Amino acid sequence: MVDFLRNCPQYLANGLANGCIYILVAMGFNIIYNSTGIINFAQGEFSMFGGLFAYALAVSAGLSLPLAVLLAIAATGLIGACMERLMIYPLRRASVLTAIIATIGASIFFKSLGRVLWPNEAYKVPEFTPGNISLPGATVPRQFLWVLGLTVISVLLVYVFFSRTRAGRAMRACSVNRQAACLVGIDVSRMSFYSFLLAAALGSVAGLANAPYASYSIGLDLGVKGFTAAVVGGLGNTFGAVTGGLVLGLLEELIPGFLTVVMGISTGYKGAVASILLIMVLLLRPQGILGKGMVEKV
Amino acid sequence: MLEISNLSAFYGNIEALRAVDLWVRAGKITTIVGANGAGKTTLLRAVSGLIPTRYGEIRYVGANIANLEPHRIVRMGISHVPEGRQVFASMSVEENLMLGAYLRSGRRHAREVKKDFDFVRDLFPGLAQRMHQQAGTLSGGEQQMLAIGRALMSRPRVLLLDEPSMGLAPMVIKDIFACLRRLHEEGLTILLVEQDAQIALSVSHYGYVMRAGKIRLEGESSELLRSEDIRHIYLGEDAMLEG
Numbered sequence: 001m002v003d004f005l006r007n008c009p010q011y012l013a014n015g016l017a018n019g020c021i022y023i024l025v026a027m028g029f030n031i032i033y034n035s036t037g038i039i040n041f042a043q044g045e046f047s048m049f050g051g052l053f054a055y056a057l058a059v060s061a062g063l064s065l066p067l068a069v070l071l072a073i074a075a076t077g078l079i080g081a082c083m084e085r086l087m088i089y090p091l092r093r094a095s096v097l098t099a100i101i102a103t104i105g106a107s108i109f110f111k112s113l114g115r116v117l118w119p120n121e122a123y124k125v126p127e128f129t130p131g132n133i134s135l136p137g138a139t140v141p142r143q144f145l146w147v148l149g150l151t152v153i154s155v156l157l158v159y160v161f162f163s164r165t166r167a168g169r170a171m172r173a174c175s176v177n178r179q180a181a182c183l184v185g186i187d188v189s190r191m192s193f194y195s196f197l198l199a200a201a202l203g204s205v206a207g208l209a210n211a212p213y214a215s216y217s218i219g220l221d222l223g224v225k226g227f228t229a230a231v232v233g234g235l236g237n238t239f240g241a242v243t244g245g246l247v248l249g250l251l252e253e254l255i256p257g258f259l260t261v262v263m264g265i266s267t268g269y270k271g272a273v274a275s276i277l278l279i280m281v282l283l284l285r286p287q288g289i290l291g292k293g294m295v296e297k298v
Numbered sequence: 299m300l301e302i303s304n305l306s307a308f309y310g311n312i313e314a315l316r317a318v319d320l321w322v323r324a325g326k327i328t329t330i331v332g333a334n335g336a337g338k339t340t341l342l343r344a345v346s347g348l349i350p351t352r353y354g355e356i357r358y359v360g361a362n363i364a365n366l367e368p369h370r371i372v373r374m375g376i377s378h379v380p381e382g383r384q385v386f387a388s389m390s391v392e393e394n395l396m397l398g399a400y401l402r403s404g405r406r407h408a409r410e411v412k413k414d415f416d417f418v419r420d421l422f423p424g425l426a427q428r429m430h431q432q433a434g435t436l437s438g439g440e441q442q443m444l445a446i447g448r449a450l451m452s453r454p455r456v457l458l459l460d461e462p463s464m465g466l467a468p469m470v471i472k473d474i475f476a477c478l479r480r481l482h483e484e485g486l487t488i489l490l491v492e493q494d495a496q497i498a499l500s501v502s503h504y505g506y507v508m509r510a511g512k513i514r515l516e517g518e519s520s521e522l523l524r525s526e527d528i529r530h531i532y533l534g535e536d537a538m539l540e541g
Contacts, residue, residue, distance in 0.1 A: 093350075171342075
């Protein structure tokens with residue numbers, strides 16, 4: 001028990017860093033869900049592209065890292081935008097479920113594309129600033145600070161976008177009542193386009209900040225974790241994504257840590273934390289921690 | 299103002315509108331009455347672009363607007379107050395109204411929008427006191443007023459109203475219809491869909507009676523109000539004769 005407590009600062013630091021990545025992915029899920037009602041199963045693949053593009057531009061093409069990062073974000077945003085125009089827009093008269101199933105297809109396609117272009121299991125993306133920082137009781141890579149900073153900035157930008165800008169307010173109106181949004185003159189299909197662009201860009205930040213490794217295979221794992229974070233916090237809610245991401249990130253460190261150090265059970269169960277958390281939340285509080293529940297009158 | 303000719307629309311394979319001909323006169327209140335499921339709501343949804351139509355035309359100021367996207371139709375000056383109000387429940391009354399003026403969000407429209415905002419506040423004093431309240435917590439009558447106010451914020455030339463009396467107390471219905479009269483006096487063209495034929499025909503100038511996706515009867519509202527046929531159509535007696 002003493003050992004566990006002594007390790008706690010390290011667990012908290014790791015949990016915070018992972019939680020930030022989950023927050024970014026979860027916000028991507030939320031943005032698309034809010035403006036279209038679609039759960040985008042290709043959200044994790046946006047992160048995959050972010051990491052692989054950053055590798056290709058910074059390492060293969062030899063660009064400076066900041067430029068490579070910006071281009072990778074832009075390129076992934078473009079992929080999101082293309083996905084919306086080529087796949088989601090033509091399905092606008094179909095049911096939401098049809099579009100959701102189509103996103104599963106997109107995720108498989110993206111993953112295969114990633115595997116064809118970058119066949120190795122892992123590519124090392126350079127850290128933004130190499131090295132470690134020693135804190136009392138924990139050592140963290142400098143990269144953690146970047147992840148934290150990028151997440152805070154992203155959350156603030158998303159918040160300001162939705163509360164202060166015209167397009168953001170229109171997207172919020174779509175999420176509250178799609179039909180009414182149409183009737184006040186909001187171009188719902190354009191909002192859908194923006195949402196995929198924005199979600200892809202956010203997803204790519206998660207992928208390229210999540211150094212040191214990029215791989216075609218990270219999409220599924222990040223997608224599941226981000227989705228869990230979004231649902232745990234309350235689907236569609238920006239601060240819910242923050243809450244869900246942090247809760248998931250911390251539990252994923254603390255629970256296996258506790259099991260290993262105190263109970264002597266192997267840590268092979270880390271991946272189960274997200275699934276168990278997801279199932280528990282869906283059973284006990286399906287609207288999520290910050291969700292308001294279904295109060296809408298029909 | 300708005301001329302609908304030979305309009306047909308389908309839900310799947312079910313023909314919801316069958317060759318509807320209808321004319322909305324400029325500056326007048328036109329009403330469509332009929333029982334539940336007659337196709338009245340479908341007709342409004344077709345006009346505002348919420349559902350596709352298969353045959354026929356909807357002519358508005360010279361152009362065929364059938365199957366345009368809803369946001370284009372709003373921009374052309376047709377505003378739809380949908381069935382069940384459809385307010386933005388988790389947003390404040392003020393946010394709802396300002397979203398009504400979404401197409402005029404720029405600074406150069408600020409003065410006009412402010413004028414329309416004051417007009418709506420004046421039209422519905424009850425809403426003026428609740429500007430910061432969440433729309434979902436308003437009473438049914440207040441939500442109806444908000445829905446109408448939001449539609450007015452786009453400064454329409456034609457207002458489409460779907461069942462504004464639904465689920466409201468008689469006193470509140472009176473208020474709503476008094477406000478429709480005032481909007482008519484301001485020069486607005488109104489197409490009103492109502493199940494309550496009595497009140498709809500007493501406020502309107504011209505009326506159409508729908509049943510099973512077809513126009514069965516039309517005429518000056520005052521005449522329809524006196525007519526015996528309308529009762530037959532509501533009760534479905536003509537169907538029995540036909541059948």
